[in-house]
Amino acid sequence: MSLRPRPQGVLLILCGSALLRIALFSELYLRYVKEGLRPYLVVSGAALIALGLLGLFTRDHGREWDEEDSHVEGDGHDHTRNPRIAWLLTAPALALLLFPPPALGSYSAEREEARVAAQGAGTFPELPAGDPLDLTLGVFASRAEWDTGASLKGRTVRLTGFVTRDDDGAWSVARLRVTCCAADAQALKVEVRGADAPAADSWVQVTGTWHPTGRPGTDAARPVLDAVSVKRTTAPSDPYEKR
Known part of the structure; x- marks a missing residue:
């Protein structure tokens, strides 16, 4: 059995961290919503992080690779794995965490x-x-x-x-x-x-x-x-x- 990170979990953690950054650890949330919505942002951020941690790793049970139980198709690619390009989706989430958009002007x-x-x-x-x-x-x-x-x-x-x-x-x-x-x-x-x-x-x-x-x-x-x-x-x- 092996553990491997999943991009979906990383995305949820980054988005949740961005919410907590602007709502719990600063007043940046006031650029986007009214003051009374702060508790909802904090709860949402914590929930996203919890879901991300829960789904960050998926169990991948080892199998014997034989002709009858193989997931490698004729083109030579293993279609059971997440495509590496999916990790590019973490880039905008990371940008949101590090560089929150400014207030409207x-x-x-x-x-x-x-x-x-x-x-x-x-x-x-x-x-x-x-x-x-x-x-x-x-x-x-x-x-x-x-x-x-x-x-x-x-x-x-x-x-x-x-x-x-x-x-x-x-x-x-x-x-x-x-x-x-x-x-x-x-x-x-x-x-x-x-x-x-x-x-x-x-x-x-x-x-x-x-x-x-x-x-x-x-x-x-x-x-x-x-x-x-x-x-x-x-x-x-x-x-x-x-x-």
Whole structure:
């Protein structure tokens, strides 16, 4: 009897290890799913590793090679063994373990821009006191587009996100909002005026004032900020904006 490794088991172990790496030993999982799904990723990773270890080796009972009990066909190849090319499947699994994909960035934002969900134009509650006031891009965009009470008027706000650049030279600070995972991400973008554009995908904090563009509730009303200052910052551990 002999023991030989099977590529299926190695694949399961690598995939399970990748899940544990991003969910148990770091916060990289926040690039792909919401925080509440972490326990499910950990359990899934552990289960994949357990299944991989269980199936890593298969027992291959020795046989006497004779004409009546031979598995070697006329072409001279032993078809009872796993093809060696199957081991190439471990390459993408190993890459996933060693080099996790980055979070979605400007490429996704430019192609998946979506309006903030709203029932229609109306008066919004007053904003908290303090200047500059830290706002999410979702809050700023919804008030800029729908608030007939102009609650942003006269207020200095600070927005944090990554940079997207348009072909016409305009640029925006953006953030992606997820409902469940990165697959359903929606882009939130606020155009920035009065400041030079940093490099695309760089994270910035933009401080400025609301620039009205049209009557709330119409297509002319867009989220635009007149910048007072733009500072580079590091990407947060959770790059996505919560609802």
